[in-house]
Structures are given as C-alpha cells and as structure tokens.
C-alpha cells in the first residue's frame with residue numbers, strides 16, 4: 055500500500071469548509087493531516103513539524119501561496135516537501151505554471167476529493183521511488199522500469215510489447231508517467247530532460263513529443279495519452295495502477 059501513516063500532510067486553506075473537506079478526504083485514505091488557515095501560521099507549522107506534502111491554496115490572507123511556496127523552498131529543512139497548489143478557475147493557470155513557483159503540481163477549484171487523493175498519491179509515489187522503495191511506474195497501458203530502462207505498452211490486459219524508444223523518449227515518457235494528470239510546461243520538461251543550462255528553442259519539446267506519440271499512441275494525430283494543453287504544454291493521461 056502506498057498510504058503510509060508516516061506521511062504527514064499540511065493543508066493550508068483559508069476557506070474553513072474546503073480545508074475540512076480536504077482533511078477528511080485525505081484522512082479517510084489513511085494520511086495524517088494538519089490544517090491551518092493562513093500563510094504565517096503555515097510557515098510556523100512548517101518550521102516546527104515539517105510535512106512530507108503541502109496542499110497549498112494560492113489565495114491566502116497575509117502571506118499568499120506563491121510567496122509561502124518561495125519561502126519554504128529557500129528554507130533549510132530536514133524534509134523537502136512536495137507542494138500541491140490549489141488555484142481557482144480564472145487564476146491564469148498558464149501564467150502560474152510558467153512562473154516556476156516551486157510547486158510540484160496544481161489543482162484547479164472546484165475539484166473532486168477523488169482527484170485530490172489521486173494527485174497526492176502520485177506525488178507521494180514519486181517520493182517512494184526516490185527513497186528506493188519502488189523502481190517502476192505502472193499505468194493501465196504502460197509500465198516503465200527505471201532500473202532496466204525499459205518501457206512496455208499494454209495493448210490488451212495480457213498483451214504487452216517492449217517499446218522501441220530512444221533514451222530521450224524514455225526520459226520523456228518516465229517524466230510523464232511519474233505523474234499522470236499533471237500539466238507540464240515546455241520549460242519544465244526542458245529542465246527535466248536537458249537540465250537548467252539548456253540553451254535553444256523550447257519547441258524542441260514538441261518534436262520529441264511528436265516522435266513519442268508515433269510510438270505509443272494508437273492515433274498519433276488524435277492522441278489519447280499525451281494531450282496538448284494549448285498555450286501551456288502537455289499532460290499525460292492514463293490511470294495509475296498500484
């Protein structure tokens with residue numbers, strides 16, 4: 055099971071009812087949660103009892119989500135928590151993503167508790183991989199084995215095929231599959247694949263996405279898995295399998 059009582063989640067949300075709903079949804083899944091309702095209190099809680107993951111509302115009284123996120127990232131801490139940012143519709147998701155805020159993912163309100171739990175699990179699964187507990191990612195149609203550097207496509211439940219992909223395409227697929235449902239900007243993908251010293255045209259990402267689509271999509275021109283987010287970047291969609 056991925057749900058671990060050792061995983062501490064901090065919820066920062068000024069709308070009390072939403073905070074309670076989030077807390078209830080996560081506690082039902084076995085996560086241990088604390089909630090606070092403004093940025094300064096959150097900063098204090100972060101310093102005294104560092105969490106593994108923070109669900110952080112963008113609009114907060116006092117210190118807003120972006121500023122809190124930046125401060126947390128600069129602060130020395132025994133844990134480097136994942137940050138899931140909550141934004142309201144119309145808060146210019148594209149701009150927020152482009153800002154490299156230090157958040158790991160974004161969820162647009164209104165969202166369902168199920169969606170929230172799925173995102174939290176996806177983030178914590180990445181942390182399990184980093185500490186060496188898991189070395190593969192599984193979704194309904196794909197398996198990526200990071201040790202063997204091999205990727206499989208499952209066409210039918212009992213019919214799998216090793217994908218013939220380049221190193222770069224493997225890294226791109228691994229990045230996508232590490233986090234189904236997350237929206238990636240081109241800049242974020244470049245950081246992941248080439249590092250922050252990349253110099254060139256970010257449209258290079260489109261070229262590699264197009265090549266990967268040809269190898270994994272049933273209909274590359276009408277992609278089912280790697281979706282284009284107009285004006286933002288890309289999103290990989292396939293249900294994770296535990």
Ligand code: CA
Pocket residue numbers: 067068069111112113114
């Ligand atoms: Ca708010």
